[in-house]
Amino acid sequence: MIEEPYRWVEAIANRREYIETQLASGSPIAALGYREGILFLTLGPTRQKIFEIYDRIAMGAIGHPGDIERLRMAAIELASTEGFTRSAGDVSLRRLVHYSLSPVMKSAFEQVYGAPYLARMLFAEVGMTPDEDLFLRVEFDGEIASNGATFAQAGQDFAVLSGTTQSREMMESFLKAEHRPDATFKAAFKSGLDAWAVGHMTLQTSDTKELPEPAALRKYEQEQLANTGIEAGILERDPSRGIRYRALMDKELRALIHD
C-alpha cells in the first residue's frame, strides 16, 4: 500500500510529525560570532551536546544520542580524511554539509521502511574575519538553513537550534536585536545565555509571541543555572594555531555572569 503515492506522502507526513514531537523537548543551542571567534552555548544537566569536528569546525546537536553519534562520527571521518589527503585548509563546512551529510539524511528520512535520523544539528566554521564565519543548520530531513550568507553579502553572525520552530524564531528575533558581530566575548556570552533562556522559556509556554521582559529573563536564568550546568565551546579566530576549538568550563563561565 505504501507504493501508492498518496500513501507515501502520508507516511512521510506522519514520520515528520513523529520526529518533531521527539525533538520538541530539546534544550536550545546558540552559536554566536564575536570579534575573536565563535561561541557555542547551551545549558543542560547531563549529555554533551557541543562537539569539535575539525580544526575550524564545531557542531551542536539535539536528538537521539545514538543518531547524533553516528552523524558526528561521519562528519569527523569525512573531515579528517580530507584534511589528511589534502590539507586542513581544504576541509570546508559547506561541502561537508551540502555534499555529504544532507543527502544521507534526506534519503534516510524518505525511505519509509528504514529508520530516519532523530537529530537536528548546528554547524559553524570560523573564518579569518567575522564576515567569513559560516553557520549551517541541518534538519533531520536533510534540509539546510544557512545564516543568509551569499556571495554578495555576509550573513547573520549567529545561528540557533531549538526543539520547536517557534522557540527557534523567538531566539533569532532576540539575537537580531541584541547581538552585534563586533561584540566582545563577554557580551556574546551574555547574549547567548539570554537567547538560550528565551528559547527555553518558549518551549515551556508554547503560546507566547512576545519576548520576555529583561527582569523575567534574569530570574528565569538564575532558576535554571541553579540546577543545570553551562556547556560551551569556542572556535578561536586567531590563525597562529591550527586547532581552534576549545571547550569552556562551567566554572570559568559562571564567574562572568556576576560582574
Next chain:
Amino acid sequence: MELSLVALDQSFSGTADDFPALLRRKGLLGPAPVFDRTAQVGTPYQKTWQPTEATTILAFKFSGGVLVAGDRRATSGNTVVYDRADKVLEIDRHSIMAIAGVPATAWEMARVLEHSFQYFRRTQLQEMSVDGKVRALSKLLRDNFGFVMQGVGMVVPIFATYDFHPKPEARLYFYDAMGAQFEVTDYAATGSGSPAVRGILYYENHWGVKPLQELSEDEAAAIALRALDTAAESDTSTGGVDRSGKIYPLIKIVSREGITTLPEDKVASVFKEKVA
C-alpha cells in the same frame, strides 16, 4: 571530500577503529608491505641492508622540560640535497617527533600520527594517553618494517612529550626501526652522527658542570649546539652549523605550557657566545 554517500556501518565498532585503519578502509594508506624472503628474482631485495639514517637528532631533559634538536641537512648518498630540512616535527601541543631516516616515510608517519591523535580526541572526546601515543608511533614503525627490509624507508625517531597523569613530567623515548620503544631518563640521540653525541651527553651528564636535568635553557641550548657541531665534525651527513650560510640547527622545547621553538637569532647568539 568524498561526494558519494557516507557508508555508515551498523556494527558496534566505535572505539576499535584507529586513524590508520580508517585510512586503509578508505584506500588512502597502502597496506603494510610484507617482507618476503622467498621472492628472489626481480625484486629490489638486498641481502645485506645498510642503515641509512644519515643525520643527527638529539634530545635531553633539562630544568625546563625536554630539549629536542636536529641539524638541517638532508642527504642522498654523498650528495647534500637540502640544507634547511625540518627534522624536529610538532605532532600536537605537547608532542614532538624528531626523525632520522628517509624523509618521505618520516614525514608521512608524522602526518598520520598527528591526525591519529586529533582523530582520537575528536571521536572519543578525551585526549589520548601518553602510553597510547607512544604505542601509536611504534605501530607505524612496525607496519613500515617491510620497506626497511627492502632497503628503503627506514625511520628511527625520537619522541618527546609532556605527561600530566599521574604526575606532570616530561617523557622521552627513542625507537628502533622495528618499532621497539625505549623510555630514557636523561637523553637520547639517533642518526649517523649519534655516537659522538651520545659520548658528549654521557660526559656532560656525569662529569659536566651540572647534570643535564639541572641545566637552564641557555646552557641546554649551548650543549645541544656543541654536540651537533661535534657530530658534524666527523659525520658528512650531519649539517651542524653552517657558519657562512647562517643556517642553525632547529631547537624545540617541550614544557608544561606546550612547545616553543627557539628563535633563530637566539640560537645564533648562543652559538656565538658559547660555541664558535
